[in-house]
Amino acid sequence: MFSLEETKEQLSSTIKSWKSRSEIKEKIGKPLYSITSYEKIKRMTIPINDEHLLFLSMDNSENEVEKFKNISIKNISALLENDPTKST
Numbered sequence: 001m002f003s004l005e006e007t008k009e010q011l012s013s014t015i016k017s018w019k020s021r022s023e024i025k026e027k028i029g030k031p032l033y034s035i036t037s038y039e040k041i042k043r044m045t046i047p048i049n050d051e052h053l054l055f056l057s058m059d060n061s062e063n064e065v066e067k068f069k070n071i072s073i074k075n076i077s078a079l080l081e082n083d084p085t086k087s088t
Contacts, residue, residue, distance in 0.1 A: 001040075001041070001059075011055060014043075014045055014053065014055055015053065017034075018031065018034070018045060018047070018053060021034075031047070032046075032047075033045060033046045033047070038060075039060070040059060040060055041057055041058065041059055041060060042057070042058055042060065043055070043056065043057045044056040044057075046076055054076065
């Protein structure tokens with residue numbers, strides 16, 4: 001859907017947004033994840049650690065939406081920690 005350059009711009013914007021959330025964590029807590037739904041796509045941003053983010057995008061076709069609904073933040077976090085025993 002996006003060119004490489006556009007993807008880089010989107011990722012840069014996501015990083016800036018995530019940093020702004022982190023700046024207010026003393027008041028509202030550490031950001032755990034973000035899900036944004038657009039007309040054509042859905043995006044999920046999940047922190048891997050203090051310096052890395054996982055950025056997922058999928059289109060809004062019926063099959064993809066069903067897959068998206070089945071994504072568990074707990075499962076992804078366990079995989080990122082390399083501990084699949086924590087997933088449910």
